[in-house]
Amino acid sequence: MFNVIHDILYMVINMDRMNELIELINKANYEYYALDRPTITDQEYDRYMQELIKIEEKHPDWIRDDSPTRRVGGEVIEEFKKIVHEKPMLSLSNVFNEEEIRLFDNRIKKEVIPNYVCELKIDGLSVSLLYKNGKLVRGATRGDGIAGEDITHNVKTIKTIPLVLPKPIDIEVRGEIYMSKKSFNKLNEIRKANGEELLANPRNAAAGSVRQLDSKIAASRNLACFIYHLPNPEEFGIKTHYESLQFMKDLGFDINPNIELLKDIDEVLKYIAKWTEKRNDLPYEIDGIVIKTNDFSQQAKLGFTSKYPKWATAYKFPALEVLTKLKDIKFTVGRTGQVTPNAVLEPVRLMGSVISRATLHNEDYVLTKHIKIGDIVAIRKAGDVIPEVVSVKKDRRTGDEQDFKMITECPICGSKLVKKDTSYYCVNDDCDKKKIENLIHFVSRDAMYIDGFGDRIIEDFYNMGYLNNIIDFYELYKYKEELMELEGFGSKSINNLLDSIENSKQNSLERLLFGLGIRYVGNKTAKILAKYYGNIDNLMQASYEELLDIKDIGEVIARSVVDYFTNNKQLIFSLKEHGINMSYLGKITVNDNFNKKTFVLTGTLSNITRNEAKEKIEELGGNVSGSVSKKTDVVIVGENPGSKYDDALKLGITIWNEEEFLSQL
Numbered sequence: 152m153f154n155v156i157h158d159i160l161y162m163v164i165n166m167d168r169m170n171e172l173i174e175l176i177n178k179a180n181y182e183y184y185a186l187d188r189p190t191i192t193d194q195e196y197d198r199y200m201q202e203l204i205k206i207e208e209k210h211p212d213w214i215r216d217d218s219p220t221r222r223v224g225g226e227v228i229e230e231f232k233k234i235v236h237e238k239p240m241l242s243l244s245n246v247f248n249e250e251e252i253r254l255f256d257n258r259i260k261k262e263v264i265p266n267y268v269c270e271l272k273i274d275g276l277s278v279s280l281l282y283k284n285g286k287l288v289r290g291a292t293r294g295d296g297i298a299g300e301d302i303t304h305n306v307k308t309i310k311t312i313p314l315v316l317p318k319p320i321d322i323e324v325r326g327e328i329y330m331s332k333k334s335f336n337k338l339n340e341i342r343k344a345n346g347e348e349l350l351a352n353p354r355n356a357a358a359g360s361v362r363q364l365d366s367k368i369a370a371s372r373n374l375a376c377f378i379y380h381l382p383n384p385e386e387f388g389i390k391t392h393y394e395s396l397q398f399m400k401d402l403g404f405d406i407n408p409n410i411e412l413l414k415d416i417d418e419v420l421k422y423i424a425k426w427t428e429k430r431n432d433l434p435y436e437i438d439g440i441v442i443k444t445n446d447f448s449q450q451a452k453l454g455f456t457s458k459y460p461k462w463a464t465a466y467k468f469p470a471l472e473v474l475t476k477l478k479d480i481k482f483t484v485g486r487t488g489q490v491t492p493n494a495v496l497e498p499v500r501l502m503g504s505v506i507s508r509a510t511l512h513n514e515d516y517v518l519t520k521h522i523k524i525g526d527i528v529a530i531r532k533a534g535d536v537i538p539e540v541v542s543v544k545k546d547r548r549t550g551d552e553q554d555f556k557m558i559t560e561c562p563i564c565g566s567k568l569v570k571k572d573t574s575y576y577c578v579n580d581d582c583d584k585k586k587i588e589n590l591i592h593f594v595s596r597d598a599m600y601i602d603g604f605g606d607r608i609i610e611d612f613y614n615m616g617y618l619n620n621i622i623d624f625y626e627l628y629k630y631k632e633e634l635m636e637l638e639g640f641g642s643k644s645i646n647n648l649l650d651s652i653e654n655s656k657q658n659s660l661e662r663l664l665f666g667l668g669i670r671y672v673g674n675k676t677a678k679i680l681a682k683y684y685g686n687i688d689n690l691m692q693a694s695y696e697e698l699l700d701i702k703d704i705g706e707v708i709a710r711s712v713v714d715y716f717t718n719n720k721q722l723i724f725s726l727k728e729h730g731i732n733m734s735y736l737g738k739i740t741v742n743d744n745f746n747k748k749t750f751v752l753t754g755t756l757s758n759i760t761r762n763e764a765k766e767k768i769e770e771l772g773g774n775v776s777g778s779v780s781k782k783t784d785v786v787i788v789g790e791n792p793g794s795k796y797d798d799a800l801k802l803g804i805t806i807w808n809e810e811e812f813l814s815q816l
Contacts, residue, residue: 172203176219180310217315231300234291238382243465255464256416263449267413268392269422272439275329276358285319297737305361308370313403326378330357331435334373353436378404391445439467454766472531475499482562486588488577509538513574514557525552593621597674598666599655603648625729659736669715671708687733691716700776744815746772751779754789756809787812
């Protein structure tokens, strides 16, 4: 009897001690990583952790889901799995000065009277966290907004991300994984001591850390995460963005302490001015300020474009500029044949990257800015991404500078260049450089994203005869043995390339459309077409007039799409034969009363604005046209309708009044 009581007391005491240690260590992690105000020493922390490990080793069945020992890493995955987001993770539009900020405010105030929430724009990597019954079950990158990568094994190592919530709820939250300046500097010191290449900036370091297959690497990097978005606040009865931040904070998420609720745009501008001055004092990098309309009902009314929410924008800090010498001007040929002058620079570090080249756009740009070879020029990154020459320091000229002269022949094939608008083009369809650029575009991140194909590899494979057109990617497996014999390649690297090619067959239609290089069809337009038509067969059968009826598709794009599919049917057929997916894989909300139908609005609607009605129709798969024709399915009539109502009567088209329209919604 005594032994039984002793065992029970031992178990209770040890379990209580385990629970106490978990609370102590989790509290210490929060104070250190979230608040940067540690209350215990490193020695105390290590002692508590070792004591906890010993208890858990003796009693593995006691281990809690929120135990800090579960964050040390050790899980190794073979590959990153693709995750389709239940709600798209949209990016934000950008504004760069006070005028653009006030224009954003004016557009908002045409629809609603807002107040705003301002947040520091953390320079890191967007993440979605999914909890089931209060337990973390998945972490995913933003990816292209529709689909990302599963990084759960690395997310679990981040100490500011709770493994278990205080309530057993199902919830998704979104935020930004980042690396503090202190952790970044420490990491580079270690890499320098080991003779490794230094990392460029904290953002790249954070992004690279969460994309490691071995979670021990992420665990060693001291990453952190601020949460800033709740995708489904209505499920929790939350009315405003500011309330949602407090709600997520109460659940244990780390919310940036510098978020403010502001009554108008003048207060927003003061907030921006304050943090523009104080940004360098922060323990982490920021690259701007996010401005959001606070009220969720107002957000719903304002809605979205195809790419951005209309109720939010990001103010980007002015791009930093540096001076360097322009040593030469070289010409490159793009996939459309456009010939672009590029500045060859004395290498200079700009915003964490070493820049040795910058675009000069076209002949007019060079002549207007009076750029000469040998000039000292100011360089900045346009949109913080693409290096460009901003201005010339004429007062530093020596007289040895050389005038710019535009070439008249293609630098690759020697064909005579043709000027269209402000740019020159090589119109030779057999130009090697155009073919190579098309191949590079096809495998790029926003297109088919065939990982492992750098520009050099594609150019080498082209010159060796393995790649001549995009179909050849899907026939490379025939030359596997030959490729493995090439210098610099081996079994593993070739297998990885072939696996990437095989994986690309499962991409959604919009990636293929963008990768095909249809003129004027960019990433955004490709998504619009893929979502509207669902599969490539429907799109290939679309007429010029039908394409014109689609929102954001103008005459130039419509003509280009029709011409492309008229002339490339065999290419599409060959891609089908090789098993490439030809359907849109994103989530589509379908209502049979609206899907694939064309609507015309006329008259004044009393319970909903014309813009709201248009957005509702498009959300449900319909299309809104400005005129009545035989292709119109329904005309929605408000008060005092115009001639469109008469046209609908003449053509026998279905007519809905506002009440009928709302009931169909």
